[in-house]
Amino acid sequence: MARPHMLKLPEVLDEIEMSRAAFYRMRARGKAPKLIKLPNGQLRCRRSDLDAWWEQVEKTAA
Structure with missing residues (x-):
């Protein structure tokens, strides 16, 4: 069984076009x-x- 593809946090932030600080506020x-x-x-x-x-x-959003 293959492991699921894992993204590093900078890759996630880049994809969702969000700063680290904004991401952590959203996470909180x-x-x-x-x-x-x-x-x-x-x-x-x-x-x-x-x-x-x-x-x-x-x-x-819809």
Whole structure:
């Protein structure tokens, strides 16, 4: 079974065109895509979680 594609936080920020500070504010409100914290402290986002978040944002905006 293949591992899911994981994006680094800078890649996520680049794709959603958002600053790190704005992303963390959104995350504190529970509105950001799901992140996974690795044992070394780095954050990752599954491609599937980011795609699901995009769909939710589009539904909310419509």
